[in-house]
Amino acid sequence: MSQNxxxxxxxxxxxxxxxVFLVITPAFVAIRLWSRFNSKSGLGGDDWTILASTxxxxxxxxxxxxxxxxxxxxxxxxxxxxxxxxxxxxxxxxQAFYKLTMNTTKMSILMLYLRIFIxxxxxxxxxxxxxxxxxxxxxxFFASVxxxxxxxxxxxxxxxxxxxxxxxxWYANAGFSIATDIIxxxxxxxxxYKSKTPLKRKIALMIVFALGAFVAVTSIIRMQTLNxxxxxxxxxxxxxxxxxxxxEENVAIICACLPMMWAPLxxxxxxxxxxxxxxxxxxxxxxxxxGPNTTSRSRSSWAQLxxxxxxxxxxxxxxxxxxxxxxxxxxxxxLRAGPSGEAEYQDAKGIRxxxxxRVSYVGTKKPSxx
Numbered sequence: 001m002s003q004n005x006x007x008x009x010x011x012x013x014x015x016x017x018x019x020v021f022l023v024i025t026p027a028f029v030a031i032r033l034w035s036r037f038n039s040k041s042g043l044g045g046d047d048w049t050i051l052a053s054t055x056x057x058x059x060x061x062x063x064x065x066x067x068x069x070x071x072x073x074x075x076x077x078x079x080x081x082x083x084x085x086x087x088x089x090x091x092x093x094x095q096a097f098y099k100l101t102m103n104t105t106k107m108s109i110l111m112l113y114l115r116i117f118i119x120x121x122x123x124x125x126x127x128x129x130x131x132x133x134x135x136x137x138x139x140x141f142f143a144s145v146x147x148x149x150x151x152x153x154x155x156x157x158x159x160x161x162x163x164x165x166x167x168x169x170w171y172a173n174a175g176f177s178i179a180t181d182i183i184x185x186x187x188x189x190x191x192x193y194k195s196k197t198p199l200k201r202k203i204a205l206m207i208v209f210a211l212g213a214f215v216a217v218t219s220i221i222r223m224q225t226l227n228x229x230x231x232x233x234x235x236x237x238x239x240x241x242x243x244x245x246x247x248e249e250n251v252a253i254i255c256a257c258l259p260m261m262w263a264p265l266x267x268x269x270x271x272x273x274x275x276x277x278x279x280x281x282x283x284x285x286x287x288x289x290x291g292p293n294t295t296s297r298s299r300s301s302w303a304q305l306x307x308x309x310x311x312x313x314x315x316x317x318x319x320x321x322x323x324x325x326x327x328x329x330x331x332x333x334x335l336r337a338g339p340s341g342e343a344e345y346q347d348a349k350g351i352r353x354x355x356x357x358r359v360s361y362v363g364t365k366k367p368s369x370x
Contacts, residue, residue: 003080004071011073013243018061021250029054032257046111050256053104056097057249063094064246076236087236088155096144098245102177103137105252109184109212112259117191125187133180140173167230170241174223181216185209212255218248 029050036043064072067090071079079087110126110133117123148154148163188209192202222244229241 004074004083005078007075007078008237009074010237010239011068014064014068014073014239014246017243017246017250018065021246022058022061025054025057025250025253028254028257028261032260035260044111044115046108046115049104049108049111050253053101053108053253053256056101056104057253060094060097060101060249061246063090063097064242066090067094072236072242073239074236076234079236084236085156091235091242092154095245096141098249099137099140099144099173101249102252103133103140105249105256106133106180106184107137109256112256113188117188119191122187122191129180129183136176140176143169167227170226170230171223174219174226178216178219178223181212181219185212185216208259211258215248215252215255218244218251222248 032050033043033047036047067087070083070087070090072087072091076084107130110130113126114123143164145151147166147169149161150159153159153161153163189206192205192209195202197205222241225240225244229235229238232238
């Protein structure tokens with residue numbers, strides 16, 4: 001802003017990652033949704049939740065970019081009083097939406113797990129984590145909004161009132177985020193390890209889910225900047241934690257989309273991610289289609305096609321009914337529980353194998369009645 005006193009500015013440290021992620025993050029989400037539509041698995045709660053998370057992330061970046069136009073990144077002493085208030089108010093709002101972004105992303109990952117894995121202990125754990133994270137998200141959001149009494153004191157310390165210990169609050173939030181990141185990262189490893197999938201495919205699955213480690217790394221790096229940023233008297237210039245806030249939330253969304261990007265990964269790394277079996281068969285990564293029959297197992301049946309035209313029609317109807325049941329019951333599970341309770345490879349619909357068959361019919365012409 002021209003009204004501010006000229007001086008050094010670190011605004012580009014905020015503006016550059018914001019602009020980059022405003023392009024990259026929606027692109028990853030779009031590829032995820034395309035993968036859903038392409039596999040005909042349908043949009044589920046995990047997809048809607050990641051869309052909400054993306055909207056929250058965009059709001060955070062929009063407010064951060066707006067704050068830079070008023071002086072965020074410059075020394076606070078160089079900002080005019082009105083610009084200082086607007087800058088800190090925009091930063092305050094972005095912090096509240098950051099809490100929503102991170103926790104909805106975690107919820108999306110857990111909902112994705114629920115569409116893939118069916119082990120009872122695993123699903124109970126996921127539901128428990130969903131309740132904990134959703135509850136924490138609500139609490140953290142309101143704690144951020146009402147961190148000061150009255151609320152405007154959060155961006156204008158000249159107003160009489162009181163505030164919570166911001167440093168302690170930020171550390172508590174970072175600790176919860178890192179702990180849940182590690183739990184969510186480790187959760188699918190045991191079912192995948194115990195599965196009876198081919199070794200290369202098992203390794204590929206573990207790698208895809210392990211990419212979430214990047215989120216934990218960014219969270220840990222961000223945590224190391226919190227004490228300095230929260231206690232600095234020059235809050236608009238010491239912005240290291242804000243840079244990592246933007247990085248962390250966007251990396252989290254991107255990593256949440258990676259498990260649904262099996263097809264692009266198969267093209268880039270065919271030796272690991274390609275599941276081609278040869279012949280006319282192909283295998284694709286899919287998940288359960290949302291619906292009332294998501295726990296039922298896919299079934300198929302064959303009808304012998306022979307005899308007169310009436311029998312032929314009945315047989316075709318029988319086959320069509322069977323195909324309809326397959327469509328309705330397709331669970332698309334990557335792993336399913338075997339007789340021993342362990343997960344095993346399933347060719348039905350999860351890592352899905354589709355084989356084309358051609359059936360020809362040769363019949364005799366019925367004699368016409370006189």
